[in-house]
Amino acid sequence: MRVTQFDTRDPYSYATGLGNHETEALKGALPIGHNSPQKAPYGLYAEKISGTAFTAPRAENKQAWVYRVLPSCAHSAFEPLDDDVNPGTTDAAQPNLLPEFHLVPNQTRWDPFDLVPGVDWVRGLRLLAGAGDPATKTGVAYYVYTASQSMGADTAFYSADGDFLIVPQTGALDIETEMGRLFVRPMEICVIPRGIRYRVSLHEGVPVRGYILELFQGHFSLPELGPIGSNCLANERDFQVPVASYRVQQTKDAAADDDRRCLLQAKFGGRLFQATQKHTPFDVAAWHGTYYPFKYDLGRFNTIGTISYDHPDPSIYTVLTATTNAHPGTAVADLVIFPPRWLVGEDTFRPPSYHRNVMSEFMGLIAGDYIAKGGGKGGFQPAGASLHNVMSSHGPDAGAFEKATNETLVPDKVGQGSMAFMFESCYMMGVTDWGLKACQKVQEHYSEESWDGLKIYFDPCGRPRGE
Ligand SMILES: [Fe+2]
Secondary structure, eight states, rough: OOOOOOOSSOOEEESSSSSSSEESSSOOSSOSSSSSSSSOOOOOOOEEEESSOOOSOTTTTEEEEEESSSSTTTSOEEEEOOOOSSSOOOGGOOOBBOOOOOOSOOEEEEEOOOOOOOOOOTEEEEEEEEEEEEGGTTEEEEEEEEEEEEETTEEEEEESSOOOEEEEESOOOOEEEETTTEEETTTEEEEETTTOOOOEEEGOOEEEEEEEESSSSSBOOOOGGGGGGGBSOGGGGGEEEEEOOOOOSSOOOOOGGGGGGGGEEEEEEEEEEEEESSHHHSSSEEEEOOOOOOEEEEGGGGOOSSSSOOOOOOOGGEEEEOOOSSEEEEEEEEEEOSSSEEEETOOOOOOSBBBSSSSSEEEEEEEEEESOOOOTTTSSSSTTTEEHHHHHHHHOHHHHHHHHHHHHOOEEEEEEEEEEEEEEESSOOOOOOOIITTTBBTTTTTHHHHTTTOOOOTTOOOOTTTT
């Protein structure tokens, strides 16, 4: 699978790669050799968006210059977002965004999360787990998202708290951002950086569901390849970046068009706020820089594995990483995937071994079955999830162990039609009230059902099993 064969065609064009980009939807809208000319072309305003401190090292520095109809500061005061703006929501359908976490050592697994009716992208966010605090720019948050309706045509959203790494499981996301449009389907992932304004529509009204990792600190980048060399894993050329696209202004004097004031919704410190503005936020005619949204087709991942024996660490499946500067190789968060791949290890227990790690592991399943777990009702299912926290022991369930230790070892293509992923983090993950109780998806007997069936085969006389 070099490229995913999607059911739904992507209607947009993209630039490729993760370096500096420049793009204009109107010829000549991008000043040449200048960021802030006295008068920007076409009467546009120049505006800078910084994603790192001004003085961050050049290799890490992320910023963009956008050229837009009105600066983004031209909006009313923010007010807390209340239910009046979204009639029809109920208490059970409230967003859950405050980072208030319970630390529990148990292995935890969730049945597939429900599609919530009557909510858009913003109202459908549910905080499941996380660590840290957006106010101090430390840690991460994991969400389940669902939406059964598009955001309003003149509504935009941004998170001041962190970058959103979006992993769709059901339905295509049609995302209009300040910097252009993205079409993101299951088997693709998308990153929308902190502060970038966007609007999510459902393609042909099909409800959507998936997972989000919000990164409170730093940004994602490609992992180092070390001895692998200059290619493989996720190749930089396969990342797709939107090209500038702006809406046509309805009237020259937008203030006279008050009935069409746009809504600007913000997530700030885990709370939602709303302001209005007289002009659409999607008014950027040109931009350049290194701070922008992007997407990636997981089908393009070039998977590495053993061709001799033993089971390598899953770090070989890392798509994106956000590193801690304090400890090289230790990630705030990694996105790891388990794509279709050949297993050929000789005299090898081929599923993941039993383990407990210093890192926490949150897993989700986009489609299909996962090699180390049984699927079906009560198992690890698409749209479900699991959390194996810091030093929480886990591994193949009893059935997967029996199969893996008794099967004849021949080259085997596993994971066909399947895609599991993992958010791996150096932080101890807490789970929210919603994740532990309100969602009603926790599998109460996950541990017993998985590992109570493991038999004791130990024989101090060293006789082979089964004799
Ligand atoms: Fe694990």
